[in-house]
Amino acid sequence: MVDSLEKLVEEFSKFPGIGKKTAQRMAFFVLKQRREESEALAQAILDVKSKVRYCSVCFNITEEDPCSICKDEKRDRSMICVVEEANDVMALEKTNQYKGLYHVLGGVISPLDGIGPDDLKVKELLARLKDTQIKEVIIATNPSTEGEATALYLAKLIKPLEIKVTRIARGLPAGGDLEYADQTTLASALEGRVEF
Amino acid sequence: MVDSLEKLVEEFSKFPGIGKKTAQRMAFFVLKQRREESEALAQAILDVKSKVRYCSVCFNITEEDPCSICKDEKRDRSMICVVEEANDVMALEKTNQYKGLYHVLGGVISPLDGIGPDDLKVKELLARLKDTQIKEVIIATNPSTEGEATALYLAKLIKPLEIKVTRIARGLPAGGDLEYADQTTLASALEGRVEF
Numbered sequence: 001m002v003d004s005l006e007k008l009v010e011e012f013s014k015f016p017g018i019g020k021k022t023a024q025r026m027a028f029f030v031l032k033q034r035r036e037e038s039e040a041l042a043q044a045i046l047d048v049k050s051k052v053r054y055c056s057v058c059f060n061i062t063e064e065d066p067c068s069i070c071k072d073e074k075r076d077r078s079m080i081c082v083v084e085e086a087n088d089v090m091a092l093e094k095t096n097q098y099k100g101l102y103h104v105l106g107g108v109i110s111p112l113d114g115i116g117p118d119d120l121k122v123k124e125l126l127a128r129l130k131d132t133q134i135k136e137v138i139i140a141t142n143p144s145t146e147g148e149a150t151a152l153y154l155a156k157l158i159k160p161l162e163i164k165v166t167r168i169a170r171g172l173p174a175g176g177d178l179e180y181a182d183q184t185t186l187a188s189a190l191e192g193r194v195e196f
Numbered sequence: 197m198v199d200s201l202e203k204l205v206e207e208f209s210k211f212p213g214i215g216k217k218t219a220q221r222m223a224f225f226v227l228k229q230r231r232e233e234s235e236a237l238a239q240a241i242l243d244v245k246s247k248v249r250y251c252s253v254c255f256n257i258t259e260e261d262p263c264s265i266c267k268d269e270k271r272d273r274s275m276i277c278v279v280e281e282a283n284d285v286m287a288l289e290k291t292n293q294y295k296g297l298y299h300v301l302g303g304v305i306s307p308l309d310g311i312g313p314d315d316l317k318v319k320e321l322l323a324r325l326k327d328t329q330i331k332e333v334i335i336a337t338n339p340s341t342e343g344e345a346t347a348l349y350l351a352k353l354i355k356p357l358e359i360k361v362t363r364i365a366r367g368l369p370a371g372g373d374l375e376y377a378d379q380t381t382l383a384s385a386l387e388g389r390v391e392f
Contacts, residue, residue, distance in 0.1 A: 044206075
């Protein structure tokens with residue numbers, strides 16, 4: 001096989017969820033693309049590395065510091081939604097429901113992986129909570145074991161500050177099916193029931 | 197969303213079989229990669245475009261002309277295996293079965309897409325067949341409607357030259373199941389039966 005093509009297949013194989021076959025199909029696609037298109041792709045990769053940084057306030061990814069959400073005067077500055085990663089912010093923003101601020105932890109507490117609170121932006125979150133404007137912290141870590149543990153840990157830290165701490169609801173997803181839901185989800189759905 | 201990240205997601209979405217979600221996961225992976233790794237990926241993309249060309253003999257992809265297969269004195273120069281695309285050569289080479297030469301057509305005859313014999317490397321194949329060393333042409337186009345039509349077309353052209361023309365066998369794939377095989381495959385498997 002051609003060396004440079006093999007090298008590209010190898011590079012693409014490093015991506016999560018991209019196997020050897022897909023990487024090969026992608027490399028052949030690059031080979032068939034027009035030169036300008038491949039150059040645009042290469043440039044986009046380099047741009048992401050040189051332009052994207054972390055917001056010094058909420059630690060979301062941004063090209064300008066502070067990020068557009070932290071700077072936006074129209075957002076509700078009394079609420080902070082705590083998430084694990086920057087892509088969680090993107091997912092929440094897509095719902096167009098939440099108008100408050102964010103705080104990106106940069107992961108979850110996971111003793112097995114050697115990740116403790118000091119490896120996350122917890123200190124920085126507590127520093128932000130000194131701002132008396134803040135009335136509520138919504139903890140939106142994932143409903144996984146680590147996500148739940150992190151949520152509990154944060155709730156314990158924040159409660160003494162006399163700020164309302166809430167957790168996003170767990171229950172059946174839209175389009176879900178009782179029959180196929182696992183026990184934990186079903187239990188959460190029952191527990192979190194709301195009145196008509 | 198961050199502009200440069202959005203741009204990269206858009207670029208990755210252009211790949212065949214890569215949807216919006218996968219493209220997004222890939223872009224975040226680039227963001228988390230070390231700078232050297234992203235630079236290696238960008239360089240690999242540019243290298244494929246600048247270094248890879250087509251072999252002037254067999255039209256396989258190569259970095260040097262003629263390609264390593266055409267140049268290899270140990271290969272059987274009495275056989276040419278005709279395939280649609282360069283990745284078919286790769287697939288056949290992996291079997292370690294075939295030791296002859298190749299000829300890459302660059303597609304198949306497909307009137308619906310406006311692709312006729314003149315758009316493929318058919319003329320170039322016929323020119324190669326003037327070499328009296330060549331005793332057999334194996335047509336290994338895909339067993340699709342267009343692949344079969346192209347195979348028939350080529351067979352008709354080559355037979356008058358008094359060169360043996362063969363077609364790769366069709367039948368049940370290894371690990372296949374009679375029950376789930378389609379009629380055409382099953383018919384081919386019966387027709388192509390071999391004696392014990």
